Amino acid sequence: MFFSHPRRITLPRPAGSARRWATPAAITARGVRVTDIRRETDDAVTLTLATEDGRPLPFRAGQYLTHCFNIDGAEVRRAYSLSVAEGEPPACTVKLLPGGLVSQYVVTRLKIGARYRVLGPSGDFVLTPGERGPLVMLAAGSGITPIISLIETALRADPQRRVRLLYINRDPARTLFDARLRAAQARYPRFEWTPWYTASAGRPDAARLAELLQPEIDAQIYLCGPQPLMDAATAGLRAAGVAAARIRRERFIPAPRHQQRPTAPxxxxxxxxxxxxxxxxxxxxxxxxxxxxxxxxxxxxxxxxxxxxxxxxxxxxxxxxxxxxxxxxxxxxxxxxxxxxxxxxxxxxx
Incomplete structure (x- = not known):
């Protein structure tokens, strides 16, 4: 049904690409069972999953699953990135957020053996097939979850690939996957991990981020963290001459709400x-x-x-x-x- 009078549609959008994931095709629902819960830090856990039907759940590094939990009688859905390399049993890492209904449930109440549905995998924050050039990664906090999947997948496919990571946390105690990152440093000579702790070093600005990242001319750059940090990194990299097409971004939380909101029903x-x-x-x-x-x-x-x-x-x-x-x-x-x-x-x- 169409209407004869003109329609007014306001769809404000800033300049530049803001795509996180691809326009959807059909999203597959699968029943899964929690086979392991591993404590990563005081406020983060990794859930390892197995499908109820026993069939594999293939995914690409950097993708995510949407988890459909029943919490106190209501279904609630949240998207969590897969935090393991391609070919491993699917696993997602969840960090407790202040006031977070689902993260609170997962970190404090979910048990091994729990059953629920997932949708996906979905997402286009992935490696370019056939590309073997250098990779430069920036992660902050739980933004490391898709990044470590990308890093481990890339290095297993090509142990000589140049991969560099700048990982920002408040302090060492908040660092997710510390042991895995150290193991990758020991195993792969061309993997470089630079930790940055804001409690002691402060928050790096755009110019400092560009200096720390220093991407090679043909590097692909992956950013995952709070929006202001990714905006600063993007601004610094663009000012340093990095083409926008070489920068890929991923975010975990809803976009900032538009200021123009109705105050009446x-x-x-x-x-x-x-x-x-x-x-x-x-x-x-x-x-x-x-x-x-x-x-x-x-x-x-x-x-x-x-x-x-x-x-x-x-x-x-x-x-x-x-x-x-x-x-x-x-x-x-x-x-x-x-x-x-x-x-x-x-x-x-x-």
């Missing part, structure tokens, strides 16, 4: 179900729909996978940035239910 009409629901102030389209009992598809909930994509037929939205939508998708009226909210009465094809 807004009606949203879902064409396929015929339902009209009310979005409360502060809610996303997805949150409002799920609260009203609509069966809406979603996966990562941070604007990265595109599984919750809906098409706007009428009305105005604001959309958190950055996210995975392409310019063509935006021009065609698509938005992300998990990252957008209705500013005016809205009709969506969902």
């Amino acid at each position: 807004v009606e949203i009409r879902f064409l396929r179900s015929g339902r009209t629901i009310v979005q409360r102030p502060g809610e996303s389209i997805l949150e409002a729909g799920l609260r009203a009992g609509l069966a809406l598809p979603f996966s990562c909930t941070v604007g990265g996978c595109g599984h919750c994509r809906v098409r706007i037929r009428d009305g105005e939205v604001c959309l958190d940035e950055p996210n995975c939508l392409s310019a063509d998708e935006r021009a065609a009226g698509w938005t992300l239910a998990c990252s957008a909210c209705a500013l005016t009465p809205l009709t969506v094809d969902a």
Whole structure:
């Protein structure tokens, strides 16, 4: 159903690429069982998984699984990166976040033998097939989880490959995978790990990050950490002459919320179900729909996978940035239910 009057769609987007993951194809759901829980630090654990049907769960280094936990009677989904090399049993590392419902559950309550569903694997924060040039990695905190998967996979495929890592933490006690990184240093002569501790050295600025990373002319650069850190690293590298196409970024948390948010309830009409629901102030389209009992598809909930994509037929939205939508998708009226909210009465094809 289309409307005869013009539709207003506001989809603000800053310049430059903000893609985290590829536009989704079908996302596969698999039942898994927790076979091991390994304590990494005081506030982080690694879950090793086995599929319920016994079939392999192949993945590429740098990808993630969306974990569908039942917490106190409600399904909650979170995307966690795979933190092992390709070919190993799937494992994801979860760090406790202040006030984090799911991370609190995983780190303090989940037990070996627990069963639940995962979606995926998904994601395009991966190595380029056939590429054997140098790699330069920047990770901060739990941002090391996809990075260590990339590092170990790359070095196992080519032990002579030049790989350098700058890993930023508050202090040594917060360093994830310390033993694995030291083992890689001992085994692979061309792997270089530079730790940086903000408690003693402070936070490096853009110029210092570019100096520390010093990428070779043909290096591929992978960044994973808090948005301000990746922004600073990108600015420093670009100022040093590094092409944007050589820089890849990954983020774990939702994009900063857009300042233009409704302060009153807004009606949203879902064409396929015929339902009209009310979005409360502060809610996303997805949150409002799920609260009203609509069966809406979603996966990562941070604007990265595109599984919750809906098409706007009428009305105005604001959309958190950055996210995975392409310019063509935006021009065609698509938005992300998990990252957008209705500013005016809205009709969506969902």
